[in-house]
Amino acid sequence: MKYFIANWKMNPVTEKEAIAIAQDIDEENVMIAPPFVFLKTLARRVKKASLAAQDVFWENPKGAYTGEISAGMIKSLGVSSVIIGHSERRRYGGDTDERVNRKTRAALSQNLSVIVCVGEPEVVRKKGMKSAERYVKAQLGKDLVGISKKNLNRVTIAYEPVWAIGTGMSAKPEEASSMMLRIKRYMKERYGVGIIKTIYGGSVTEKTIKGFMKEKTIEGFLVGGASLNPRSFKNLIQAEKRP
Numbered sequence: 001m002k003y004f005i006a007n008w009k010m011n012p013v014t015e016k017e018a019i020a021i022a023q024d025i026d027e028e029n030v031m032i033a034p035p036f037v038f039l040k041t042l043a044r045r046v047k048k049a050s051l052a053a054q055d056v057f058w059e060n061p062k063g064a065y066t067g068e069i070s071a072g073m074i075k076s077l078g079v080s081s082v083i084i085g086h087s088e089r090r091r092y093g094g095d096t097d098e099r100v101n102r103k104t105r106a107a108l109s110q111n112l113s114v115i116v117c118v119g120e121p122e123v124v125r126k127k128g129m130k131s132a133e134r135y136v137k138a139q140l141g142k143d144l145v146g147i148s149k150k151n152l153n154r155v156t157i158a159y160e161p162v163w164a165i166g167t168g169m170s171a172k173p174e175e176a177s178s179m180m181l182r183i184k185r186y187m188k189e190r191y192g193v194g195i196i197k198t199i200y201g202g203s204v205t206e207k208t209i210k211g212f213m214k215e216k217t218i219e220g221f222l223v224g225g226a227s228l229n230p231r232s233f234k235n236l237i238q239a240e241k242r243p
Protein backbone atom coordinates (compact mmCIF):
# COMPACT_ATOMS: atom_id res chain seq x y z
CA MET A 1 0.00 0.00 0.00
CA LYS A 2 1.38 3.45 -0.91
CA TYR A 3 1.57 6.01 1.84
CA PHE A 4 0.96 9.72 1.85
CA ILE A 5 2.68 12.53 3.72
CA ALA A 6 0.49 15.60 4.07
CA ASN A 7 2.86 18.56 4.15
CA TRP A 8 0.70 21.44 5.31
CA LYS A 9 3.54 23.97 5.01
CA MET A 10 2.54 27.23 6.82
CA ASN A 11 -1.17 26.29 6.93
CA PRO A 12 -3.82 26.48 8.37
CA VAL A 13 -3.97 29.54 10.61
CA THR A 14 -5.93 28.20 13.58
CA GLU A 15 -5.75 25.08 15.72
CA LYS A 16 -9.46 24.51 15.18
CA GLU A 17 -8.92 24.23 11.42
CA ALA A 18 -5.90 21.99 11.93
CA ILE A 19 -7.92 19.57 14.07
CA ALA A 20 -10.76 19.49 11.54
CA ILE A 21 -8.48 18.66 8.59
CA ALA A 22 -6.48 16.11 10.58
CA GLN A 23 -9.58 14.25 11.75
CA ASP A 24 -10.82 14.06 8.17
CA ILE A 25 -7.63 12.49 6.84
CA ASP A 26 -6.80 10.30 9.84
CA GLU A 27 -5.87 7.03 8.06
CA GLU A 28 -3.22 4.34 8.65
CA ASN A 29 -1.25 5.12 5.48
CA VAL A 30 -1.13 8.87 6.18
CA MET A 31 1.54 10.94 7.89
CA ILE A 32 0.57 14.51 8.73
CA ALA A 33 3.25 17.20 8.83
CA PRO A 34 1.62 20.29 10.35
CA PRO A 35 3.37 23.47 11.53
CA PHE A 36 5.19 22.93 14.88
CA VAL A 37 2.53 24.76 16.89
CA PHE A 38 -0.13 22.13 16.11
CA LEU A 39 1.96 19.03 16.75
CA LYS A 40 1.14 18.65 20.42
CA THR A 41 -2.61 18.90 19.97
CA LEU A 42 -2.63 16.63 16.93
CA ALA A 43 -0.53 14.04 18.76
CA ARG A 44 -3.49 13.69 21.12
CA ARG A 45 -6.25 13.90 18.52
CA VAL A 46 -5.00 11.77 15.66
CA LYS A 47 -5.69 8.05 16.07
CA LYS A 48 -4.49 6.20 12.95
CA ALA A 49 -2.17 8.59 11.12
CA SER A 50 1.37 9.32 12.26
CA LEU A 51 2.92 12.77 12.58
CA ALA A 52 6.02 14.50 11.30
CA ALA A 53 7.61 17.87 12.01
CA GLN A 54 8.44 20.00 8.96
CA ASP A 55 11.97 20.83 10.12
CA VAL A 56 14.36 20.48 13.07
CA PHE A 57 17.42 22.29 14.39
CA TRP A 58 20.86 20.63 14.25
CA GLU A 59 21.78 21.16 17.91
CA ASN A 60 20.18 18.89 20.41
CA PRO A 61 18.40 18.66 22.82
CA LYS A 62 18.46 22.25 24.19
CA GLY A 63 20.50 25.43 24.32
CA ALA A 64 20.77 29.12 23.46
CA TYR A 65 19.24 28.92 19.96
CA THR A 66 16.37 31.39 19.91
CA GLY A 67 13.48 30.32 17.73
CA GLU A 68 14.71 26.79 17.09
CA ILE A 69 13.12 23.40 17.85
CA SER A 70 15.23 20.36 18.69
CA ALA A 71 14.86 16.70 17.78
CA GLY A 72 14.56 15.91 21.50
CA MET A 73 11.57 18.27 21.77
CA ILE A 74 9.87 16.68 18.78
CA LYS A 75 10.45 13.21 20.20
CA SER A 76 9.09 14.24 23.59
CA LEU A 77 5.70 14.90 21.95
CA GLY A 78 5.54 11.33 20.68
CA VAL A 79 6.10 12.50 17.10
CA SER A 80 7.94 9.87 15.07
CA SER A 81 9.34 11.66 12.05
CA VAL A 82 10.71 14.85 10.59
CA ILE A 83 10.98 16.26 7.08
CA ILE A 84 14.43 17.71 6.36
CA GLY A 85 15.77 19.65 3.38
CA HIS A 86 12.43 20.56 1.80
CA SER A 87 13.17 22.91 -1.09
CA GLU A 88 11.23 25.68 0.69
CA ARG A 89 13.54 25.33 3.72
CA ARG A 90 16.52 25.36 1.39
CA ARG A 91 15.17 28.45 -0.38
CA TYR A 92 13.73 30.52 2.49
CA GLY A 93 15.36 28.98 5.55
CA GLY A 94 18.95 28.95 4.29
CA ASP A 95 19.34 25.17 4.45
CA THR A 96 22.50 24.02 2.69
CA ASP A 97 23.43 20.38 2.15
CA GLU A 98 25.73 20.69 5.15
CA ARG A 99 22.86 21.87 7.34
CA VAL A 100 20.60 19.12 5.99
CA ASN A 101 23.28 16.63 7.00
CA ARG A 102 23.60 18.07 10.51
CA LYS A 103 19.84 18.15 10.99
CA THR A 104 19.51 14.58 9.74
CA ARG A 105 22.18 13.41 12.19
CA ALA A 106 20.47 15.23 15.06
CA ALA A 107 17.10 13.69 14.24
CA LEU A 108 18.50 10.18 13.85
CA SER A 109 20.35 10.50 17.15
CA GLN A 110 16.94 10.84 18.80
CA ASN A 111 15.59 7.80 16.97
CA LEU A 112 13.32 9.87 14.77
CA SER A 113 12.64 8.75 11.22
CA VAL A 114 13.69 11.25 8.59
CA ILE A 115 12.31 12.19 5.21
CA VAL A 116 15.17 13.84 3.32
CA CYS A 117 14.00 15.91 0.34
CA VAL A 118 16.13 16.20 -2.77
CA GLY A 119 15.38 17.39 -6.29
CA GLU A 120 16.74 19.46 -9.12
CA PRO A 121 15.73 23.03 -10.03
CA GLU A 122 14.25 23.87 -13.42
CA VAL A 123 17.52 25.12 -14.98
CA VAL A 124 19.11 21.76 -14.29
CA ARG A 125 16.13 19.74 -15.51
CA LYS A 126 16.12 21.67 -18.77
CA LYS A 127 19.55 20.19 -19.50
CA GLY A 128 18.04 16.69 -19.33
CA MET A 129 17.58 13.73 -17.02
CA LYS A 130 21.33 12.96 -16.83
CA SER A 131 21.96 16.43 -15.36
CA ALA A 132 19.06 15.99 -12.96
CA GLU A 133 20.49 12.67 -11.83
CA ARG A 134 23.94 14.19 -11.25
CA TYR A 135 22.37 17.01 -9.22
CA VAL A 136 20.33 14.65 -7.03
CA LYS A 137 23.26 12.32 -6.43
CA ALA A 138 25.45 15.26 -5.41
CA GLN A 139 22.77 16.29 -2.89
CA LEU A 140 22.52 12.77 -1.49
CA GLY A 141 26.31 12.52 -1.30
CA LYS A 142 26.45 15.59 0.94
CA ASP A 143 23.15 15.26 2.82
CA LEU A 144 23.80 11.75 4.09
CA VAL A 145 27.56 11.73 4.49
CA GLY A 146 28.83 10.02 7.65
CA ILE A 147 25.49 8.44 8.60
CA SER A 148 25.72 4.78 9.55
CA LYS A 149 24.07 2.08 7.48
CA LYS A 150 21.94 1.16 10.49
CA ASN A 151 20.64 4.71 10.84
CA LEU A 152 19.99 5.01 7.11
CA ASN A 153 17.26 2.40 7.64
CA ARG A 154 15.24 5.19 9.18
CA VAL A 155 15.68 7.50 6.20
CA THR A 156 13.20 7.91 3.36
CA ILE A 157 14.25 9.85 0.27
CA ALA A 158 11.61 12.18 -1.15
CA TYR A 159 12.39 13.02 -4.76
CA GLU A 160 10.81 16.42 -5.25
CA PRO A 161 11.88 18.22 -8.43
CA VAL A 162 11.83 21.87 -7.39
CA TRP A 163 10.07 22.97 -10.59
CA ALA A 164 7.16 20.63 -9.79
CA ILE A 165 6.43 21.84 -6.25
CA GLY A 166 3.28 23.91 -6.03
CA THR A 167 3.36 24.68 -9.75
CA GLY A 168 0.77 22.26 -11.11
CA MET A 169 3.48 20.71 -13.33
CA SER A 170 4.20 17.25 -12.00
CA ALA A 171 7.05 15.08 -13.29
CA LYS A 172 6.15 12.33 -15.75
CA PRO A 173 5.51 9.16 -13.70
CA GLU A 174 8.05 7.15 -15.71
CA GLU A 175 10.71 9.84 -15.22
CA ALA A 176 10.02 10.04 -11.49
CA SER A 177 10.17 6.26 -11.32
CA SER A 178 13.45 6.13 -13.19
CA MET A 179 14.92 8.71 -10.80
CA MET A 180 13.80 6.54 -7.85
CA LEU A 181 15.67 3.59 -9.36
CA ARG A 182 18.78 5.70 -9.81
CA ILE A 183 18.49 6.89 -6.19
CA LYS A 184 18.11 3.32 -4.93
CA ARG A 185 21.11 2.21 -7.00
CA TYR A 186 23.20 5.12 -5.75
CA MET A 187 22.31 4.41 -2.12
CA LYS A 188 23.50 0.85 -2.59
CA GLU A 189 26.75 1.81 -4.32
CA ARG A 190 27.69 4.74 -2.11
CA TYR A 191 26.24 3.78 1.28
CA GLY A 192 25.75 0.02 1.00
CA VAL A 193 22.05 0.37 1.80
CA GLY A 194 20.15 -2.46 0.11
CA ILE A 195 16.67 -1.08 0.60
CA ILE A 196 15.82 2.59 0.84
CA LYS A 197 12.29 3.95 0.70
CA THR A 198 11.69 6.45 -2.09
CA ILE A 199 8.67 8.70 -2.44
CA TYR A 200 7.67 11.36 -4.95
CA GLY A 201 6.47 14.92 -4.37
CA GLY A 202 5.50 17.69 -6.75
CA SER A 203 1.96 18.66 -7.75
CA VAL A 204 0.39 15.29 -6.93
CA THR A 205 -3.31 15.87 -7.44
CA GLU A 206 -6.47 13.91 -8.22
CA LYS A 207 -5.65 14.43 -11.90
CA THR A 208 -2.03 13.26 -11.79
CA ILE A 209 -2.10 10.48 -9.16
CA LYS A 210 -3.23 7.60 -11.38
CA GLY A 211 -0.06 7.49 -13.47
CA PHE A 212 2.15 7.49 -10.37
CA MET A 213 0.20 4.69 -8.69
CA LYS A 214 1.35 2.21 -11.33
CA GLU A 215 5.04 2.80 -10.61
CA LYS A 216 6.34 0.22 -8.13
CA THR A 217 9.50 2.17 -7.25
CA ILE A 218 7.35 5.03 -5.93
CA GLU A 219 6.41 3.85 -2.45
CA GLY A 220 4.52 6.94 -1.42
CA PHE A 221 3.89 10.62 -1.95
CA LEU A 222 4.68 13.91 -0.33
CA VAL A 223 1.64 16.06 -0.96
CA GLY A 224 1.52 19.81 -0.33
CA GLY A 225 -1.40 21.84 -1.70
CA ALA A 226 -3.83 18.94 -2.13
CA SER A 227 -3.34 17.80 1.48
CA LEU A 228 -5.18 20.83 2.85
CA ASN A 229 -8.40 19.88 1.14
CA PRO A 230 -9.67 16.71 2.86
CA ARG A 231 -11.93 15.73 -0.03
CA SER A 232 -9.10 15.93 -2.58
CA PHE A 233 -6.65 14.24 -0.24
CA LYS A 234 -9.03 11.37 0.46
CA ASN A 235 -9.43 10.88 -3.28
CA LEU A 236 -5.66 10.56 -3.54
CA ILE A 237 -5.52 7.95 -0.79
CA GLN A 238 -8.32 5.97 -2.36
CA ALA A 239 -6.87 6.15 -5.88
CA GLU A 240 -5.04 2.87 -5.28
CA LYS A 241 -8.28 1.00 -4.70
CA ARG A 242 -9.98 2.35 -7.81
CA PRO A 243 -9.68 0.39 -11.08
Ligand code: PEP
Pocket residue numbers: 007009086160164165166167168201202203204222223224225226
Ligand atom coordinates in the same frame (compact mmCIF):
# COMPACT_ATOMS: atom_id res chain seq x y z
C1 PEP B 1 5.52 19.74 -1.10
O1 PEP B 1 5.16 20.60 -0.32
O2 PEP B 1 6.49 19.02 -0.85
C2 PEP B 1 4.78 19.56 -2.37
C3 PEP B 1 5.09 18.53 -3.14
O3 PEP B 1 3.83 20.49 -2.65
P1 PEP B 1 2.72 20.37 -3.82
O4 PEP B 1 2.06 19.02 -3.69
O5 PEP B 1 1.80 21.50 -3.56
O6 PEP B 1 3.44 20.49 -5.12
